[in-house]
Amino acid sequence: MGMSPSSEEELMREFDEAPGVISATTQEDPVELAMERDWQANLAAEEAARQKAEEEKYRKQSAKDTPKQAQHGRVLVMSGRFSKKTVVRPLRHSVQKRGAPGGGETFREIMPLMTRHIESDSVVAASDSGSGRTKALQALGVPAAQARHGLDEITPTVSFPSACLSNKQARTVRKAAAVKKKPAAQFSPKKKSFRIVGGDNQCESQIAIGKNQLRDSCITLASVMSYALRAYREDRAGKVGCNPAHFADVLKDSRWLFA
Structure with missing residues (x-):
């Protein structure tokens, strides 16, 4: 007794759909599967690149639209604990986003000043941990005990x-x-190592002296300190630094008020 064509097709369909049975007619070509995977991977990579480009474009546009402000009155202070000598050198103004904290000194702008005013072969430094200052002290071969004010x-x-x-x-x-x-250094019992007190308190105290002298002279208030520092920077540009004890000398010329 023979089977009709429709009965044979139904029997083959049931056989193909049975669990654990793989029909030879439904197997996919491995080459096509690999090509499909590559295509999907390329599509995902293109989408990721497109999203990254859009984010970068938005970031640049946002940075461009953010208000900027120039920060004046930047100075580099170098003070000796034993020599009692202090050098204050003006730095160029920096541009930051409005409301952002002031940027630190860069290696390029402070390295010439530190090379000129620091005897690196006899100095052990104590400073804050600005990246530019750290790099400059390393280049000079000066051991530095640095304070991380962020911590x-x-x-x-x-x-x-x-x-x-x-x-x-x-x-x-x-x-x-x-x-x-209150010694600032201490050797180990066998003299193989030593500990020194870090931080930039010495330099900060010198800046405080200058501020107090300006206030005592009724020349400026804390709220307008930036104007006095601006006058100091412009007057001392390109000159050897001076002691903050003479910080108010620059204001004898009143032309800075109309700069």
Whole structure:
């Protein structure tokens, strides 16, 4: 007894749809599967690149539309704890987004000043942890105990191996360690390492002296300090730095008021 064509087709369809059975007529070509996967991957990569380009375009446009402001009165202060000498050098103004904190000093703008005014072979530095200043001190070969103000560090103690010191630097550390009241340095018992007090309190105190002198002279208030610093910067541009004790001398010429 024979089967009709329709019965054979129904039987084959049931056989193909049975669990665990793979029909030879429904198998896909591996090459086509690989091509399909590559096409989908390329499509996803193109979409990701398009989204990244749109985000970058939006970021640039947003940065372009953000109001900018120039920050004047930037100075580099270098002060010696033992020599009692202070050098204050003006820096060029910087441009920041309105409301943003002031940018730090860059390596390019402070390296010539530090090279000129710091005797690197006899100095051990204590400063804040600005990237430009850190790079400059490393280039000069000066060990630096730096305070990270972003982590609320004010006067941290930092350890260094004694082998990193030159003869003059070792003499400076010994001098600091010999202070009986609040020594700024201390050697280990075997003299193989030493600890020094970091931070830029010395320089900040010198700036405070200049501000107080300006206020005492009734020349300026804290709210208009930027104008006084602007006058100082313009008067001292290209000149050797001076002691903040003479900070108010620049204001003897009243022409800066109309600059």
